[in-house]
Amino acid sequence: MPKKVLRDFKVEYLQILDENGNCDDALMPKLSNEEIKKMYEMLVLVRVFDQKAFNMQRQGRLGTYIQFKGQEACQIGSAAVLEDDDWIFPMYRNSGLLIARKHPIVQVLQYWNGDERGMRAPDNVNNFPIAISVGTHVIHAVGAAWAAKLQGKKQVAVTYFGEGATSKGDFHEAMNFAGVYSAPCVFFCENNQFAISVPRAKQTHAETIAQKAIAYGIEGIQVDGMDIFAVYKAAKDAVEKARAGKGPTLIEAYAYRLCDHSTSDDASRYRSKEEFEAWVKKDSLERLEKYMRKKNLLDDAYKQKVLESSQQIIEKAVTEFEKIQPPDPKDMFKYVYAEMTPQQKEEMEELGIK
Amino acid sequence: MVVANIVQAVTMGLRQELKRDKKVIVLGEDVGLNGGVFRATDGLQKEFGPDRVIDTPLAELGIVGASIGLAVNGMKPVAEIQFSGFVYAGFDQLLSHAARIRMRSRGRFTCPMVLRTPYGTGIRALELHCESGEALFSHIAGLKMVVPSNPYDAKGLLAAAIRDPDPVIFYEPMRIYRAIKQDIPEDEYIVPLGKANVIHQGDDLTLIAWGAMVKTCQDAIQKLQGKYSVEIIDLRTINPYDAETVISSVKKTGRCVIAHEAPRTAGFAAELIASINEKALLSLHAPVVRVTGPDVPIPLAKLEGHYLPDVNRIIKGIEKVMSF
Numbered sequence: 090m091p092k093k094v095l096r097d098f099k100v101e102y103l104q105i106l107d108e109n110g111n112c113d114d115a116l117m118p119k120l121s122n123e124e125i126k127k128m129y130e131m132l133v134l135v136r137v138f139d140q141k142a143f144n145m146q147r148q149g150r151l152g153t154y155i156q157f158k159g160q161e162a163c164q165i166g167s168a169a170v171l172e173d174d175d176w177i178f179p180m181y182r183n184s185g186l187l188i189a190r191k192h193p194i195v196q197v198l199q200y201w202n203g204d205e206r207g208m209r210a211p212d213n214v215n216n217f218p219i220a221i222s223v224g225t226h227v228i229h230a231v232g233a234a235w236a237a238k239l240q241g242k243k244q245v246a247v248t249y250f251g252e253g254a255t256s257k258g259d260f261h262e263a264m265n266f267a268g269v270y271s272a273p274c275v276f277f278c279e280n281n282q283f284a285i286s287v288p289r290a291k292q293t294h295a296e297t298i299a300q301k302a303i304a305y306g307i308e309g310i311q312v313d314g315m316d317i318f319a320v321y322k323a324a325k326d327a328v329e330k331a332r333a334g335k336g337p338t339l340i341e342a343y344a345y346r347l348c349d350h351s352t353s354d355d356a357s358r359y360r361s362k363e364e365f366e367a368w369v370k371k372d373s374l375e376r377l378e379k380y381m382r383k384k385n386l387l388d389d390a391y392k393q394k395v396l397e398s399s400q401q402i403i404e405k406a407v408t409e410f411e412k413i414q415p416p417d418p419k420d421m422f423k424y425v426y427a428e429m430t431p432q433q434k435e436e437m438e439e440l441g442i443k
Numbered sequence: 444m445v446v447a448n449i450v451q452a453v454t455m456g457l458r459q460e461l462k463r464d465k466k467v468i469v470l471g472e473d474v475g476l477n478g479g480v481f482r483a484t485d486g487l488q489k490e491f492g493p494d495r496v497i498d499t500p501l502a503e504l505g506i507v508g509a510s511i512g513l514a515v516n517g518m519k520p521v522a523e524i525q526f527s528g529f530v531y532a533g534f535d536q537l538l539s540h541a542a543r544i545r546m547r548s549r550g551r552f553t554c555p556m557v558l559r560t561p562y563g564t565g566i567r568a569l570e571l572h573c574e575s576g577e578a579l580f581s582h583i584a585g586l587k588m589v590v591p592s593n594p595y596d597a598k599g600l601l602a603a604a605i606r607d608p609d610p611v612i613f614y615e616p617m618r619i620y621r622a623i624k625q626d627i628p629e630d631e632y633i634v635p636l637g638k639a640n641v642i643h644q645g646d647d648l649t650l651i652a653w654g655a656m657v658k659t660c661q662d663a664i665q666k667l668q669g670k671y672s673v674e675i676i677d678l679r680t681i682n683p684y685d686a687e688t689v690i691s692s693v694k695k696t697g698r699c700v701i702a703h704e705a706p707r708t709a710g711f712a713a714e715l716i717a718s719i720n721e722k723a724l725l726s727l728h729a730p731v732v733r734v735t736g737p738d739v740p741i742p743l744a745k746l747e748g749h750y751l752p753d754v755n756r757i758i759k760g761i762e763k764v765m766s767f
Binding site for chain 1: 468494499500502504505508509510511512513514515516517518520535536539540544545546547548549550551552553584585587607608609637682683684686687
């Protein structure tokens with residue numbers, strides 16, 4: 090008997106805006122000039138934030154901070170397609186995403202300064218607290234999406250994680266559950282090429298992360314993660330599909346971490362300057378600027394205005410943040426259970442906490 | 444009233460809550476069509492449909508993790524893990540997430556889920572089918588840990604666990620799943636969490652146990668034929684435990700034996716003894732004695748009789764305290 094081909098698969102790659110600012114109009118999603126400007130302004134805002142937070146850590150004004158430079162388009166482009174009522178299940182490299190999802194900047198700073206009040210999402214936005222342990226939160230998005238489906242809510246849940254997380258069993262179980270229950274969720278992998286120092290090629294022998302979706306019977310796509318239009322388009326398609334009851338999608342956003350892993354890391358130990366420089370040229374912000382210049386959506390005056398207003402927003406938040414008093418020690422006990430246990434009440438008394 | 448064993452009482456508790464609250468769903472391996480490997484969910488899928496009694500992939504981490512997401516977004520998942528030794532694949536989810544969601548989100552999100560699982564040895568089962576990890580779960584602030592010892596409590600505590608706003612681990616005593624039959628109400632009721640049950644009043648000695656070990660303690664008292672007046676406390680909720688009932692009993696009797704089948708070191712008896720020392724030391728006539736499994740991995744069938752505390756070992760413990 091000759092062997093038969095049972096299934097044939099393909100893995101698609103989407104780029105709409107190249108690094109020179111050239112746009113493929115046929116693929117370009119429908120976006121008004123105002124929407125494009127809004128995305129640009131958000132890109133600038135979170136970049137200013139990222140740099141400011143890094144500087145503050147160096148000055149001893151902030152705790153350990155996780156930068157996201159290089160991955161702004163992943164976070165801003167995908168957040169732009171979500172409703173407040175949709176869910177995000179973010180990872181630690183998602184401060185930009187949180188800001189784009191209306192999480193007050195002051196609170197983001199609070200969190201990175203060891204104040205847990207920072208992770209309480211605004212009441213009308215479903216921003217789940219960020220996950221510190223890698224990939225363990227991916228399955229929560231599946232559960233939340235499944236719950237939405239069971240209750241007839243039109244919500245979609247999006248979870249963000251790095252390519253390193255895809256090496257964990259958690260990722261496998263999450264993708265498998267999502268497929269089995271056709272959960273309205275989106276797996277958004279920010280592939281920044283490195284899990285601290287370990288390169289992508291050592292995480293998996295697969296050529297792409299996107300193709301991992303195939304094994305679970307769900308769709309996967311790789312997009313240029315430094316192309317905000319490609320991210321937006323893929324995220325919009327995936328979210329609309331999920332909302333229409335047609336199941337989950339894996340998006341691999343192919344990007345690069347244009348910063349260290351954390352404020353305790355030195356990436357020059359494991360990445361070459363040449364490689365870094367080559368990726369800087371692909372940066373999302375610059376290519377969007379080039380595009381907007383061509384379309385007369387941006388000139389030097391506008392660029393300067395956006396930068397200055399972003400700096401003002403961030404400085405105002407920093408001033409407010411630095412005035413915040415430390416949390417009440419009672420908070421340690423208050424949020425463990427709905428009601429404090431008799432043991433906790435004794436412990437509080439022993440610690441002199443009222 | 445209806446005669447039920449513990450498995451049937453669990454089914455009744457699930458049915459009661461599935462009927463009462465549309466947010467309640469049951470999920471796990473084989474819980475649907477097959478009704479669970481112990482039949483604890485027998486007939487529920489037929490009654491409530493495959494969207495509420497759900498067969499899952501064979502993936503404990505996935506079951507626990509998906510339950511967390513379900514709970515956070517408005518459902519009340521009751522997950523079954525077939526044997527307590529398999530929970531550990533999902534342990535990270537319980538410890539790192541379920542227990543911390545209320546804290547991490549400062550009350551914005553909560554995780555009202557229940558994880559049911561049969562525990563305990565003495566049934567000649569395979570490796571990792573006989574674990575007693577109640578102390579492990581009780582060490583995690585943010586989780587509650589409940590162990591019923593009889594059909595009435597199994598139904599009522601399970602219902603209370605499902606209604607609880609926080610994550611609850613519900614250990615079912617496998618060895619006595621079908622060994623005890625009781626008349627229990629068909630009507631709706633709950634047994635509140637955090638309250639121990641004094642199942643036998645006495646003045647000479649307080650004997651504390653939970654789960655399957657309660658029956659062993661009762662058998663021991665029967666064998667003693669009234670030699671001592673023993674007060675038996677069924678702890679029922681391990682965390683948060685009912686210190687008040689324990690302490691007031693020990694103050695009255697001045698003597699205490701604690702029996703559990705989990706290994707001794709850092710077992711839950713140690714916590715109870717610390718509490719007794721803090722609050723009732725001067726009432727004690729003798730050191731508190733622990734009758735527990737030894738510090739070994741729980742053995743397979745051929746040696747489980749040597750591991751599991753039995754009536755004679757409990758009597759020995761009682762005699763040790765009484766003769767001090």
